[in-house]
Amino acid sequence: MKKIIPMLLLTALCICSQIHAQSSADELMSQAQEKLTKKEYTQARYLFLQAYNAFATQDKYARTVECGINASALYHRENYYKEAFELLRGIEQAVAAGERKTGKAMPDLRFRINKERLQMYIDLKNPARAKEQLTRLEESANASRNDSLSNDFLYTQADYYYTFGMNAQGDAAINRLIGQYKEQKNYAKVDECYKTLIGIARKANNAALVARTYDKYILWNDSVKALTAQDELNVLKKKYDESLATIREKDGSLSAKQYIIIGLCILAAILAAALVSGAIVLLRFVVLTRKQKKAISIANEHNELKTKFIRNISAQMGPTLDTLDASLPGVKALHTFSDHIQELSELENTLSEPYEMQEKNIAAFCEGIMDKIKGMTQEDVTLTVNAPKLNVKINPEQLERILLHLLENAARYTPAGGKIWLDFKKRGAHTHQFIVSDTGCGIPEEQRGNIFKPFTEVKDLTQGDGLGLPICSLIATKMNGSLMLDTGYTKGARFVLELHT
Template sequence: MLAGFLYPVPVHSANNTSVHLAYLQILIDNNLPYAKNITADSIILWEKELEPQLEKDKKYSTLFHLRQLVSGAYAIRGDITIAVDKAHIMYEKAKEMDYDRGFTLSLRAIGDAYLSANMRQQAIDSYTEALNILNTSEDTDDLRIHIFPNLILTLLKIRETDRALVYLKQFEILFDKYPTTSTLFYVSICRAYYYVVINQPDKAQIYITEATKANSKKDYLYMRFILNYLYASYYKQSSQYNLALEKYGNLIKEINPVNSPNQHIQLNLQQAQLLSKIGQTDKACLIYQMTNVLQDSLDNLSYVRQINELRTIYQIDQMEIQNQQERNQTILWGILAVLSLSALITILIFHIRIENKRLRHSKEEQEKAQRHARNSIKTKSLFLSNMSHEIRTPLNALSGFSAILTDDSIDNETRQQCNDIIQQNSELLLNLINDVIDLSSLDMTKLVFNFKKCDAVVICRNVIDTVKKVKQTQADIHFVTTLESLPLLTDDSRLQQLLINLLINATKFTTEGSITLEIRKESDDTAIFSVTDTGCGIPLENQSRIFNRFEKLNEGAQGTGLGLSICQLIVEQIGGKIWIDPKYTAGARFVFTHPIKPDTAATKNEKPQ
């Protein structure tokens, strides 16, 4: 029978925990410090009951919300010192965990404690610091929604209306993003109080009505208190003093001086001030006397609670000291046993390490030989790949224009142009061979650039003429620019190599349509080149890989996959950047920048004198 009687006890306790967690979530979701059936004393009692469960489940956000509510409960009860101590303990815990939400809730708790002590500027500083932390964190809009009402209303109480309006606009943006009933209530309250403070009662009445409708859906005790306080402020500002006194009287009746002594005292003081203003000094003096008695009683009660709290902490510390002494003795015997066992294990480990070192050395020598062999094979393959890819275009140009020179029907001007192009491609071929040798050693820093002043427009026209002669596609190749000339400090052969690579790459994937080379000035410091085609294009998911070495999105296409990686190398060496335009969908568009000012490019890989 006894066992049957005791069995339901833990089940009942677990049920209570679940109920209290549900109540706690209601307070958190609606930004409430208390509710009709959830007093400050109840929240304080929940701390020891719910903290272990929340820590076990690693629900740290809810845990810090609980601690913030507990600190606020002490402040509501008048125990400001304990409230501040609880908030500082929260802050140290958040610092230990490096937890931004914990920092924010700790600072809010400190701000609430200062506000309960009527230290408004300190409260504003704490709320502002909390918002600054949230500016560096993500997914923290819920905490902003919780902090904004107290901050805005406190700023309005000290008449900092401009600053309050800035935060109010941010609060309204959050409401548009998360349009809950409780957020609507607080936004309406802040907006209404703002218009009360700036003496626009007609506009204030609109938002008071809106807040009344929002509160009517759930009618939380705390929200009803704020709403009635706002009505009292509104009546006071609009000189409806009798209605204001009536609201203050109702608020004083609703607030239990035992559960919320600070609020009760503040309301009495505001009622007394209003009575003095309308000439009812006798009633005001009586209220002041009653308030002083209540304040003295509150201070005495607070001191007793703090003393009891210190006694409890002292007793806990004494028990902890005794337990620590017993643990230390147990640990000492354990250490002696571990040391003895460790000595034996150390001897065995020393012997094993000697053997492992010998085996590891042998394995490293074997792996070193294998890496050397793989690197040799890779270097050879890379050399052959670059050679086959890079020399094809200049060889085709040399072959094509040499054949044209044998034609007796061409005029001297055409013959001279062919000679110039042959000379340019001969120099390009020589540079390419030197580059491929550098690439074969996998040391890109050996590439040498000879910077000098060149006309980019002339270079582009020569490149277009060259590619037109060797293209193997029906697509038209165009050069577009609004510039008559564009002097650049560049390596003309490298720039030609870069543009030819991009244009030849475009011809491989554009069987018909058009290929356009364009040059323009982005600014006084930068020129932009682009090669646009109407070919098959490059899927968006593959665009991040196209500049990798040996990357070929179409295995059936000609080439080794080195062209774009070499383009990227050249662009970076001349001080620019290259990318593919993801917004262009009619084919592919490659874009790269080139510095115009001499001091931008001249510092990069100049040829030694």
């Protein structure tokens, strides 16, 4: 008896501890949701991470994935892609461990992880990686045998195709889903499909798709009303036929014919009302279509006027600046600012026009660029190039512009006795990286989110206009790549230029 009592106490203590841990995890998740509703994103992310770790220790796999993906989405929202990808890998490992422990596959949880990773690659404009995730997403949806996930996959597939300009494939995906709902006569879901497609088109800045979808949506609304009216008419006709059969059975006299005439009159009245209603709806559709086309035309015209306005301001500055002493720092800074504004505007308008590529020996190319900054560094700064003797397809002129700008910045902020190095790394058959690192003062955390955005602060132009990195980022995009700051590097500054060939 003396041995049993301590064992009971220990069991009760364990149960209470588990209940407390569960309650704590739920509370953290609830607090995180409140912070997210209030748009306090940093605190929400921290609380979701705490809840994610708590649920993971309790083997609550669905809650673990939900909290982890919310935290990853908040990292992704602030462009902390490295942290977001690492967190998704951790969530995937937790699910894999759960599958081994329970002996059951969890395709619905893997679907959510793959969907978040796909969205990040779409935002990074990385079609190759996005396509890989889309394939994995389809496998998860098929394995789950869940209609809701299958429909979600079709939405996501359409988003992928429209984002990367494959409109025909996007239409096929969304039309497949709409066709399923039409067969089921689930008109509310069809309506939801069109609204979701309009949202996807707006996100992709695809004005043509927005206009085309609005036209289809208005036609669909009209057809739904017609289908509903037809169904009601069929019900009335069925009731009328049943009444007519009863009348014929009971009485074949003149009264039966009178009822038929009355019924036909009612039917004619209903058809006439339907025709009038159809004419009104058609007129409304024509008016709405004209308004939509006019609104889209005005929006495009305003965008073109904005670009032209910026170019004109920059061009008009030129003659005045030419009358001033070009040797003065302020005049020289204004010349540079004017040139950068025009270049930034031209790059934004030609992002869809890729540069021509040619093969270059990457080791010789990198060494040549590094040689150009040897006279710009402080005393005893070590310059190092780590690049293999490998031929790679690049645009030498534009790639040199980016790397030279990054190396010049490194030379400017690296003190005497420091180090600057340029690395080349292959990340796959068609992916490679150029990495510029230094041991300088680094970039303050409060400035990291804006370094690739133009005109985020008022600056003394003689100290630089802050447009160098935004221009480099747009050039990288035109080369089918991206320019990123490695926020995990703490010994100075490190920039990663990733290109896809």
